[in-house]
Each structure stands twice: as C-alpha cells, then as structure tokens.
Amino acid sequence: MLYSDLVLKLVENPPNVGTLDEKDPHVGTGTVGSPACGDIMRLQVQVDDDGRIVDSKFKTMGCGAAIASACLATERLKGKTLDEARAIKNSAIAKELELPPPKIHCSVLAEQAIAAALDDYQKKQSAPAPAAAP
Amino acid sequence: MNRPVYLDNNATTPIDPRVLEAMMQYFTEHFGNAASKTHVYGQRARAAVETARESLAAALGAVAKEIVFTSGATESNNIAIKGVAAAHRQRGNHLITQATEHKAVLDPCAWLEKHGHRVTVLGTDASGQVRLDELAEAITPETVLVSIMAANNEIGTLQHLAEIGALCRERGVLFHTDAAQAFGKIHLDVKAMNIDLLSASGHKVYGPKGIGLLYVRRRDPYVRCETIIHGGGHELGLRSGTLNVPGIVGFARAAELCLDAMDTEMPRIAELRDRLQRGLFDHIDELKLNGHPTERLANNLNVSFAYIEGESLMLNLENDIAVSSGSACTSELLKPSHVLAALGVGEDLAQSSLRFSLSRFTTAEEIDYAVDRVRTVVAKLREMSPLYEMAQQGIDLSKVEWNDPGHPH
Numbered sequence: 001m002l003y004s005d006l007v008l009k010l011v012e013n014p015p016n017v018g019t020l021d022e023k024d025p026h027v028g029t030g031t032v033g034s035p036a037c038g039d040i041m042r043l044q045v046q047v048d049d050d051g052r053i054v055d056s057k058f059k060t061m062g063c064g065a066a067i068a069s070a071c072l073a074t075e076r077l078k079g080k081t082l083d084e085a086r087a088i089k090n091s092a093i094a095k096e097l098e099l100p101p102p103k104i105h106c107s108v109l110a111e112q113a114i115a116a117a118l119d120d121y122q123k124k125q126s127a128p129a130p131a132a133a134p
Numbered sequence: 135m136n137r138p139v140y141l142d143n144n145a146t147t148p149i150d151p152r153v154l155e156a157m158m159q160y161f162t163e164h165f166g167n168a169a170s171k172t173h174v175y176g177q178r179a180r181a182a183v184e185t186a187r188e189s190l191a192a193a194l195g196a197v198a199k200e201i202v203f204t205s206g207a208t209e210s211n212n213i214a215i216k217g218v219a220a221a222h223r224q225r226g227n228h229l230i231t232q233a234t235e236h237k238a239v240l241d242p243c244a245w246l247e248k249h250g251h252r253v254t255v256l257g258t259d260a261s262g263q264v265r266l267d268e269l270a271e272a273i274t275p276e277t278v279l280v281s282i283m284a285a286n287n288e289i290g291t292l293q294h295l296a297e298i299g300a301l302c303r304e305r306g307v308l309f310h311t312d313a314a315q316a317f318g319k320i321h322l323d324v325k326a327m328n329i330d331l332l333s334a335s336g337h338k339v340y341g342p343k344g345i346g347l348l349y350v351r352r353r354d355p356y357v358r359c360e361t362i363i364h365g366g367g368h369e370l371g372l373r374s375g376t377l378n379v380p381g382i383v384g385f386a387r388a389a390e391l392c393l394d395a396m397d398t399e400m401p402r403i404a405e406l407r408d409r410l411q412r413g414l415f416d417h418i419d420e421l422k423l424n425g426h427p428t429e430r431l432a433n434n435l436n437v438s439f440a441y442i443e444g445e446s447l448m449l450n451l452e453n454d455i456a457v458s459s460g461s462a463c464t465s466e467l468l469k470p471s472h473v474l475a476a477l478g479v480g481e482d483l484a485q486s487s488l489r490f491s492l493s494r495f496t497t498a499e500e501i502d503y504a505v506d507r508v509r510t511v512v513a514k515l516r517e518m519s520p521l522y523e524m525a526q527q528g529i530d531l532s533k534v535e536w537n538d539p540g541h542p543h
Binding site: 003008011012014017019030031032033034035036037038039040041042059060061062063064066067116 | 441442443445446449450481482485515517518519520521522523531536537538
C-alpha cells in the first residue's frame with residue numbers, strides 16, 4: 001500500500017493514544033467497527049463546561065490508514081465546539097492523509113467514530129441526574 | 135548487519151557465492167547450446183548438464199534419466215499433475231490432493247476439474263498434516279495420482295512421506311510430492327519413500343531463479359507422463375526447450391552444498407529459529423504458533439499475534455525486518471492465507487500472522503534484533519488496540535455487540 005508521508009508519520013508515532021474515563025460525565029466515547037470487519041476504532045472526547053472539546057484520545061486496531069484516520073480525527077477535534085466537531089467530514093480526513101481509494105472507508109469509519117463519541121456525550125448531558133443514594 | 139534483516143528465505147534465498155562461481159563460465163566461455171552435438175561448444179555444455187543431472191539424481195536416490203529440468207517447481211508441478219492425468223485418462227480421472235498445497239498444485243488440479251477430471255482436496259489436522267486414514271478412504275479405482283507436498287511453505291509442517299508413499303504403492307496409485315521447500319533441508323529418498331514424481335526448485339536452495347527439476351520414476355513402476363510443452367523433444371520428450379545450462383549447473387552445485395552441510399547446518403539453523411521463537415513467546419503474550427510444533431522445517435516460524443492488525447504490523451516492521459504475512463492486504467490477490475484458513479485459523483489470527491524463514495546466512499545478531507523490533511512494535515500496537523484493552527479487562531469479546539456501520543472491506 002502506497003501511503004503518504006503523513007500517514008507513515010502518524011503510524012510511526014501517533015499522538016493522543018490512550019483512554020479517558022468513560023464514566024466521567026464530561027467524556028463521550030464512540031467505538032465503531034468490529035473484529036469481523038478488521039478495523040476497530042474507539043474515539044473519546046473530553047468536553048468542558050463551555051461545550052468545547054479540550055482533549056481527545058483514540059485507540060485503533062486496524063491498518064495504517066485506520067490508525068492515521070483516527071489519530072488525525074483526535075487532533076482535529078481538540079479545541080472545537082460540538083457543532084464544529086460534527087462538521088468534520090471524512091473527505092477532509094481522506095484528503096489530508098492522501099488516502100488511496102481502497103482506504104477511503106477508513107476515513108468514513110473515523111467520521112462515524114466522531115459522531116458516536118459526540119452522541120454518547122450528548123446522551124449523557126440530557127440524561128436525568130442519578131437518584132440520590134438512600 | 136543489513137537492514138531490513140532478511141528473514142523471508144522461504145520466498146527465495148540469496149545465491150551462494152560458490153554457486154555463482156560454478157555458473158559463471160557457462161555464461162561466458164562455455165555458452166554453447168547443450169543440444170548442439172556437432173561441436174565442442176555444445177558438447178561441453180552437454181557434459182556439464184549430464185554431470186549436474188547425475189548429481190541431482192543422487193541427491194534424491196534416483197537415477198539420472200529420471201531427472202527432467204524445468205523452469206522451476208511451478209512448472210514441474212504442472213507437468214506432473216497435468217501430464218500424469220493426461221497419460222492415464224483411460225485408466226481413471228480422479229486425483230487427490232490437500233488443502234494446504236501451494237497454488238502451483240491446487241490450480242492445475244482446479245484446471246483439470248474444469249476439463250473432465252474429479253479432484254478430492256483433503257483437509258488436514260490443526261497442524262497441517264494429512265490424515266492417513268482419510269487419504270486411504272479417498273482412493274478409488276479411478277484414482278490416478280495423489281499429490282501431497284513434502285513441507286509446507288507457510289507453516290513449515292512436514293508430511294509423513296514414507297507412509298503416504300507406502301499407502302499409494304499398496305493401492306497402485308502414483309504419488310507426486312512438491313518438494314520445493316523440503317529439498318535441501320530434509321533427507322529425501324524417492325526409493326525408500328515410494329515417491330513416483332517430485333518437484334524441486336533452485337532458488338530455494340541458494341541457487342538461481344528460473345530453474346527446477348521434476349523427478350519422474352522410470353522403474354518399478356515406469357511412470358507414464360505426457361508433456362505440456364511441445365517442441366524440440368528435449369528431456370526425453372518431457373520438456374522441450376533449450377536447456378538453461380548455467381541454471382542447471384548452479385542448481386546442482388547448490389544442492390551439493392546443501393546436502394553436504396545438511397546434518398550440521400540444519401540443527402544450527404534450528405537453534406537460531408528456536409532462539410527467535412523463545413524470544414517472542416517468552417516475552418509477548420497471546421501468541422499462536424501456526425504449524426506443527428516439532429515436525430516442521432528447521433528454518434520456519436509462523437506466528438499469529440492476537441489483538442493487532444496485520445498491515446499495521448508489517449508497516450511498522452518494514453524497514454527493520456523482511457518477512458511475509460498471512461494478511462490479505464499484503465497479498466497480490468487481496469486474499470488472506472488459504473493455508474491458515476485450511477488449518478481452521480480464524481481470520482483475525484490469520485491476518486496478524488508473520489512468517490519468519492531463516493537461511494544459512496542468518497546470524498544470532500540478526501535474530502536478536504528481530505526479536506527486539508517485533509517486541510517493541512507488538513507492544514506499541516497492543517497499547518493502541520481497543521480489543522487488547524478489553525481482553526485485558528476480562529471482557530468476553532465474543533459477547534460484545536459491535537457498532538459496525540458495515541462498509542466494504
């Protein structure tokens with residue numbers, strides 16, 4: 001597979017690898033893909049009280065394009081508002097990484113992972129407060 | 135130490151300098167066509183070919199006129215399978231082979247199936263060995279050929295050649311073995327093992343590419359085989375075409391060197407392979423050895439690394455070590471290894487497999503470097519793997535409901 005220098009750089013030394021506390025109400029977690037499909041991406045966002053993403057972490061089991069796509073997504077998410085984050089398109093990721101045609105779907109998976117993480121965060125925000133312990 | 139360190143010797147070997155030396159004069163001074171009987175150029179070439187033929191025959195326990203030179207083991211397999219099937223058309227139309235064979239055996243068989251033959255493809259046990267009782271049951275009065283490789287190219291597993299040969303002899307069926315990976319690494323005796331046809335390849339034994347041989351038994355019984363390449367009638371009509379004299383000379387020299395050194399060289403290589411195996415298995419968890427643990431080629435190690443993906447593994451190791459993988463992404467046809475699939479290895483473990491294959495030139499330093507790099511890369515990819523994290527937490531992955539948007543792969 002002929003990958004761009006950026007993909008190779010991200011694969012060699014990816015920033016933002018890790019785990020945020022899933023139970024933290026300020027954290028949104030999205031996991032997409034499956035072992036059957038050969039790619040699994042988990043994307044997480046940490047959102048502050050002003051609705052801005054202050055941190056983002058990822059873990060990916062997948063090919064070079066999958067790792068690079070998820071990694072780039074975390075970089076692009078940091079500092080964005082929730083609306084700006086929703087606007088991140090797979091085509092932008094694919095373009096920046098110069099993904100070859102057979103690997104475009106990895107950027108699609110990353111966009112879906114972003115959506116899943118944001119959905120998870122917003123679901124937590126709108127959930128009723130837990131009942132006080134007896 | 136060269137980088138990347140070359141550990142893909144089952145794919146091909148570097149030529150031994152002594153082999154190259156033996157070949158050179160047949161490119162330069164003694165360049166004659168071995169079929170040119172009328173002058174000294176041809177006669178000299180012919181003499182070299184016949185000397186090589188005797189030497190290679192002796193290496194197999196055969197006689198010279200039973201050795202046919204070809205362009206490689208793929209061609210030899212094609213002649214053996216198609217040629218024997220054609221010659222025995224009247225007697226029967228059934229062939230038997232097994233699922234972990236090289237495509238150079240499976241594809242000729244598939245082609246025969248399209249042209250009026252029946253083919254039984256036997257499964258193997260989890261280590262890749264054919265079950266003798268299944269083979270016995272598969273043989274019918276219409277069976278004309280059994281083709282089972284001596285050693286597997288991906289997992290290194292050795293077949294029980296003598297037992298298979300004895301069974302075939304007993305049932306009056308011809309036995310062909312693709313010995314491309316085994317020749318030069320294990321002792322082969324076509325007489326003792328009741329082998330009727332055998333394919334071997336030059337570039338697997340530190341010889342040149344583009345040369346191979348087909349052994350065709352001419353006594354007890356006389357094996358009838360048709361040619362698939364028509365022309366000047368060379369090689370007793372079995373393979374027309376001007377002989378690759380330098381290649382033949384090189385092949386014979388390479389084989390001589392292998393056979394002379396085998397009893398000391400193979401144990402030494404096995405030790406280095408075991409050093410590699412220990413280096414990986416002692417320090418990395420969740421590994422799976424593919425192939426028979428003991429009955430396998432001394433230079434072969436095929437390992438699956440759970441919870442990581444094959445292409446990213448190869449990508450990270452590309453500049454450090456040269457190996458093969460069972461991953462679809464790294465194959466020409468974008469299909470995962472059929473050998474691992476035949477063993478029942480799941481796709482997740484098949485795609486994250488690496489095949490290491492050593493040579494006489496491999497050093498301990500190279501092995502230690504390979505171990506170090508693989509450990510580092512696997513640790514890095516495991517740290518990045520959500521699956522590994524879940525497994526470490528004791529989550530039963532088979533019960534997880536995945537959010538799979540379903541895209542083409």
